[in-house]
Structures are given as C-alpha cells and as structure tokens.
Amino acid sequence: MSMSRVDAAGVEHPQAGEHARIVSLVPSITELLFALGLGDRIVGRTGFCVHPREAVRAVPKVGGTKAVKLDAVRALAPTHVIVNVDENEKPTIDALSQFVPNVIVTHPLTPLDNLALYELIGAIFKCETQAQTLAHALSSRLDAIASESWPEQQVLYVIWRDPWMTVARDTYISAMLSLVNWRTWPAVTGGFAGADRYPTFDFDMPGFATVGRFLLASEPYRFTAKHCVELAADGRLAGKAIQLVDGEMLSWYGSRAIEGLDYLRLLATEAR
Incomplete structure (x- = not known):
C-alpha cells in the first residue's frame, strides 16, 4: 500500500536515500525517529530533544526550538530538516529552506493525527513497517479510550505562571x-x-467557577508539589482538584503519544 509523503505544508517529498542526514528541530519528532530505527541518520537536534536520553547525547545540538543556530545546521550538511508549525518560527523555517534540500513541516493537532505523522516519516525514510507497528499500537489505545464512558469535566491545564497561561481548545493538548x-x-x-x-x-x-480540576503541567514551566500547596490555600480554588501532570505525556506527539494515551487513561480512571 502506498503511503503519503505530503507534509503539513502540502509539499510532497521524494523518498530519502540510505545516506540521508536528518536534523530534527522538534523534541517529540527526534524521539519518533529513534523509535522508527532512524537514529543513525540523525546528525543534529535541539537542546530540548532529550529522548531517548542515552541515544541523543551523541547527537550534536543546534540551539533551541526557537533559537536555532542556522550556521550550526548548515555545517552539518543535512539532506532533511524536520520542523513543526507551533514549535519553530516561520522565519527560521524559511531560512532553512534556502540551503536544506528537504524541509519537512509537521503540525499534528490531535492524537489521531499521529497516524498521518507515522505514515509521513515512514514513507519518506522507507521505514513503513516500523511506522505501521506504531500506528497499530496507537489505534488500539484510541479504541480502548473510546470504548469507555467518561464523565464530562471542565479542566484548566496550566503551562505557565507570571503570567498564568493555559491552552486553547484547538491545541493538541x-x-x-x-x-x-x-x-x-x-x-x-x-x-x-x-x-x-x-x-x-x-x-x-x-x-472560572465551572473549572473542576486544575492540572499543573511539568513543562514548559516546571510546576511542583509546592505550587499545589500554594494554590490549595487560595480561596478561589476551594473545592477544585489540584494535581501535577506529566506534560510530556500529554503534549508530546510521535511515539510518545502511545504511552501518553495509557497515562491519560490512568489519570481519568483515578479521577472518575
């Protein structure tokens, strides 16, 4: 079966050769590449690409997701750079396209979109079998969650403080x-x-009174138990459940989404 090689920008990419040189500017994509068996082709990553922990240590850093060091990327002579609409800035993506043959744009907005992401990377880098294995694992988790009845609850997913920040409803989280x-x-x-x-x-x-559950994410701001205690003392949060949650599990797409769905299901089961 033919798999799509069309990215989120509508660009169709040719199949990569065996000597592809990949720079990943997206932490969850870096983890996905390793899960697909492409670790030996990754020549560059951001400082936020921390999984799988042992393997990524050998991969040179090229700055952050926002502060990409273009000269460092150029020096690695990549054939492919993988970016994300939310995590990387458009001027950076445009600059990369001037000297990188293939800039692959990703933008998953729902857990289901991971299926297309697996297919895209699998088709470009000829690892379709590994991609299909991940797709089956993800689909089974999605089916399991959909088969259960979950009571509706208003939640506030907190990603930052000073100022307090949350997520809009059209985000992946x-x-x-x-x-x-x-x-x-x-x-x-x-x-x-x-x-x-x-x-x-x-x-x-x-x-705000309709919020029943306060979810303090571990990233990008690292909320801790101390913050839970502080918020529990605020009268405006009286009666609301306040808990720490693993931001990687709930916001990372790619291969992490499979484990993330198990984590989400456990959280909701415990809260039910």
Missing part, C-alpha cells in the same frame, strides 16, 4: 484531554499557529 471528556477552560480557540493558542487567564475571569 486540549484534543488529547477531550478523549476522556475533559474540556479545557476557557472555551477559546487560537487559530492556526496563532499567539492566542496559549492564552493568559486569571482566577477572577467569568466562568
């Missing part, structure tokens, strides 16, 4: 949580790659 009928508050959308995809909020906003 919100789509992930909706699988167990957890509806992120506030009910706003940020638009395609819009700045409002991660809106600020405060505890005095209209509708």
Whole structure:
C-alpha cells in the first residue's frame, strides 16, 4: 500500500536515500525517529530533544526550538530538516529552506493525527513497517479510550505562571484531554499557529467557577508539589482538584503519544 509523503505544508517529498542526514528541530519528532530505527541518520537536534536520553547525547545540538543556530545546521550538511508549525518560527523555517534540500513541516493537532505523522516519516525514510507497528499500537489505545464512558469535566491545564497561561481548545493538548471528556477552560480557540493558542487567564475571569480540576503541567514551566500547596490555600480554588501532570505525556506527539494515551487513561480512571 502506498503511503503519503505530503507534509503539513502540502509539499510532497521524494523518498530519502540510505545516506540521508536528518536534523530534527522538534523534541517529540527526534524521539519518533529513534523509535522508527532512524537514529543513525540523525546528525543534529535541539537542546530540548532529550529522548531517548542515552541515544541523543551523541547527537550534536543546534540551539533551541526557537533559537536555532542556522550556521550550526548548515555545517552539518543535512539532506532533511524536520520542523513543526507551533514549535519553530516561520522565519527560521524559511531560512532553512534556502540551503536544506528537504524541509519537512509537521503540525499534528490531535492524537489521531499521529497516524498521518507515522505514515509521513515512514514513507519518506522507507521505514513503513516500523511506522505501521506504531500506528497499530496507537489505534488500539484510541479504541480502548473510546470504548469507555467518561464523565464530562471542565479542566484548566496550566503551562505557565507570571503570567498564568493555559491552552486553547484547538491545541493538541486540549484534543488529547477531550478523549476522556475533559474540556479545557476557557472555551477559546487560537487559530492556526496563532499567539492566542496559549492564552493568559486569571482566577477572577467569568466562568472560572465551572473549572473542576486544575492540572499543573511539568513543562514548559516546571510546576511542583509546592505550587499545589500554594494554590490549595487560595480561596478561589476551594473545592477544585489540584494535581501535577506529566506534560510530556500529554503534549508530546510521535511515539510518545502511545504511552501518553495509557497515562491519560490512568489519570481519568483515578479521577472518575
């Protein structure tokens, strides 16, 4: 069966040769590449690409997801650079396209989109069998969650403080949580790659009382038990469940999404 090699920007990429040189500027994609058996082709990564921990240590860093060192990328002579619409800035992507033969753009917005992501990477780098194995594993988790009944609850997924920030409903995180009928508050959308995809909020906003569960993510801000104690002492949060959650499990796509769905199901089961 033919697999699609068309990326999120609508560009169809040719199949890569055996000597492809890949720079990944997306942490979850870096992990996915290793899961697909492509570790020996990865020649560059960001400092935030930390999984799989032992394997990535041997891969040179080229800056961060936002602060990409273009000269460092150029020096690695990559045949392919993999980017993401949310995590990498458009001027950087445009600059890379001037000297990298293949800039592969990704933009999964829901857990289901991982199936297309596996297919894309599998088709370009000729690892279709490994990609299909991941697809079967992901599909089984999605089916298992869909087969259960989950009570609806308004949740606030917190990613930052000073200012307080959360996620819009058209983000991957919100789509992930909706699988167990957890509806992120506030009910706003940020638009395609819009700045409002991660809106600020405060505890005095209209509708805040409807939030039943406060989810403090471990990334990008590292919330700890100390923050749970502080928030529990705030009268405006009286009666709300406050808990720490693994941000990687709930926000990383790629191969991590499979384990992430197991994690989400456990969280929702314990809360039910």
